[in-house]
Amino acid sequence: MADFAKLSEAMGNLEEDEVISILRGVMADGGSEAPQAMEACQKGMDIVGTNFESGDYFVSDLIFAGDLMKQAVEILKDALITGDAGGTKTQMIICTVKDDLHDIGKNIVKAMLEAGGFDVIDLGIDVPPEKIIDEVKKTGVRIVALAGVLTLAIESMKMTVEALKAAGLRDSVKVIIGGAPVTEGYCKIVGADAWTINPQIAVQTCKSWAAEA
Ligand code: B12
Incomplete structure (x- = not known):
């Protein structure tokens, strides 16, 4: 060992x-x-x-x-990164939220989601809510994964969920959040559907949502 x-x-x-x-x-x-x-x-x-x-x-x-x-x-x-990338791919969005430039963790999760059979649209880092809303409208995706490592990313995640609500999209889109500071408590504050800091659990959660759709 x-x-x-x-x-x-x-x-x-x-x-x-x-x-x-x-x-x-x-x-x-x-x-x-x-x-x-x-x-x-x-x-x-x-x-x-x-x-x-x-x-x-x-x-x-x-x-x-x-x-x-x-x-x-x-x-x-x-x-x-091992997975079953065959079959029909469900499209989803991932990004690091506004004001946060950290992307190493996000890129790991993205690679694991891709290996798990998702077609992942990566909007990059420091992504404002408006850009995410525009992409959801354009593509019709039903899963959005938000990453953030700074404590202040929690506020940006909350703003993003509120923007989804304001755009009338909240009921049709599942939101998962992750990154070092994310906890159950923050998940409630943000109003996300799920949270984890474990990429494998992220893949499982998104797969269960894709199966529901
Ligand atoms: C490397 C690093 C940087 C690099 C980032 C390079 C890059 N391309 O990402 C650089 C130099 C750019 C940087 C800049 C800064 N940083 Co920095 N940085 C770090 C450091 C050392 C490591 C981060 C990292 O990559 N971890 C490894 C990855 C693999 O872990 P992870 O992100 O948590 O991801 C895992 C899980 O969380 C999960 N996951 C991740 N994302 C997602 C998303 C979803 C949806 C899901 C489900 C799961 C998930 O899966 C991953 C794999 O297991 C951390 C310290 C730390 N403890 O993390 C500080 C840290 C995050 N930085 C910090 C700070 C203060 C800064 C700066 C403000 C410094 C400055 N004065 O300029 C700037 C901020 C820039 C900005 N606006 O974002 C603080 C944040 C403090 C806070 N509480 O907000 C930390 C905690 C250091 C500290 N203790 O002070 N930083």
């Missing part, structure tokens, strides 16, 4: 060579421990966040951490 505590620590210390070497080790057997490795990398990102809050790390370190996390996803992705 790989040393996941060591992986989190190396990630938190931004030790690129060590991180890559542990991840290559994880993939040596085809990646049976890839999900645990992904979790360990996220714990490492929490360490980065804590060091940033305490003033030991700077924005440049966040940028470096983001690049390192992208490399990690690249190495692990074939083992993480």
Whole structure:
């Protein structure tokens, strides 16, 4: 078994060579421990966040951490992303909400949804409610996934759900929210239908909605 505590620590210390070497080790057997490795990398990102809050790390370190996390996803992705992409694809929207530029988690969820058989329209980052409403009207999608990592993303998610209501679309569109700060309590505040920080659960939830439609 790989040393996941060591992986989190190396990630938190931004030790690129060590991180890559542990991840290559994880993939040596085809990646049976890839999900645990992904979790360990996220714990490492929490360490980065804590060091940033305490003033030991700077924005440049966040940028470096983001690049390192992208490399990690690249190495692990074939083992993480498995699915049944055949058959008719249900179209859906994903984006990072207004004022939030973080997209690493969103991109992981998007890739897993695609592997799970969805045709995912990715509207990108910092996406205002109006753009999402326009796309829902244009495409008629019935599932919208909203990502956000900043605490203030919760407010943008709430504004998006309110905008769906105001446009008369709320009853025909299911909304799932996710990202590090998202909780059951925030889900209620936002008025979303579901929340999770686990991409596999996101895929299952969207699949159950697609089956209902
Ligand atoms: C890398 C990083 C950056 C990079 C992002 C690069 C990129 N392309 O995304 C850059 C340098 C751009 C950045 C900028 C900033 N950042 Co930053 N950043 C981080 C860091 C270290 C890692 C984020 C990450 O990628 N995590 C790994 C991914 C895989 O995890 P995840 O996003 O949670 O996703 C998983 C799940 O949540 C879920 N999921 C994700 N999305 C979705 C969506 C749906 C629908 C579902 C169902 C599930 C789901 O699945 C994913 C896989 O498991 C975090 C610290 C942390 N603990 O996360 C800080 C952090 C998020 N940043 C923070 C801050 C303050 C900033 C800045 C304001 C810094 C500054 N002064 O400029 C700016 C804000 C820019 C903006 N307006 O958005 C704070 C936020 C504080 C807060 N409470 O709001 C954090 C928490 C650091 C900290 N502790 O202070 N950042």
